[in-house]
Amino acid sequence: MADAQLKDRTGNKAESKVRFYGVHHLALNTDDMKMTADFYVNVLGMPLVHAMKVPPGLGTGPGNRGNPPFEEVRHYFFDMGRDGLLAFFEMPKGAKPRGDRNAIGAMQHVSFAVSPASQKRICARLEAAKVPYDGPMEILPGIFSIYLFDPNDIRLEFSCQPSNGEGEPEIVPQVTQTKDEALRELKTLTGDKAWLDGVTAGLRD
Numbered sequence: 001m002a003d004a005q006l007k008d009r010t011g012n013k014a015e016s017k018v019r020f021y022g023v024h025h026l027a028l029n030t031d032d033m034k035m036t037a038d039f040y041v042n043v044l045g046m047p048l049v050h051a052m053k054v055p056p057g058l059g060t061g062p063g064n065r066g067n068p069p070f071e072e073v074r075h076y077f078f079d080m081g082r083d084g085l086l087a088f089f090e091m092p093k094g095a096k097p098r099g100d101r102n103a104i105g106a107m108q109h110v111s112f113a114v115s116p117a118s119q120k121r122i123c124a125r126l127e128a129a130k131v132p133y134d135g136p137m138e139i140l141p142g143i144f145s146i147y148l149f150d151p152n153d154i155r156l157e158f159s160c161q162p163s164n165g166e167g168e169p170e171i172v173p174q175v176t177q178t179k180d181e182a183l184r185e186l187k188t189l190t191g192d193k194a195w196l197d198g199v200t201a202g203l204r205d
């Protein structure tokens, strides 16, 4: 097999290729699980699939591996589609400050992929629940989004691709640039040609 065929889109050899299958779960914080479950299940229509408390010993003691530093906090999971979970931890009320979504290292927002019809249904559900939203607006070529805040003040986006009808969204193909298109921006980052060639090795000419 030709060497080029052994390379994946990162330019790495096939035998060292790492495969990513989307988001397994995204873990966010609330201080009111009832309010959060009510919003995700009853307003947005995202099913609850698992409700638990973090087992004792993982919060405050030496068993903490990065979990919230409180004992037996609620930890609920919702089905966000494509075999991915949206998870929430419930912090004790008043124990933590409200987050700054624009802080370095913070999550600015999360966008869920939806079909055009589902985006319309979400808008109707939001209107019925009197939850304000912006959009739909075209945020990338061919991709239209609405934006809103969940009751925890987490910024949410719902993106759809009308040209694909009601089929499964094709997210990466829709936004993948040619090498020259990406290089126009990347050259504002560095003039290092070897580095630029490396990071664009998987893009088409």
Ligand SMILES: [Fe+2]
Binding pocket: 109, 110, 111, 157
């Ligand atoms: Fe976004």
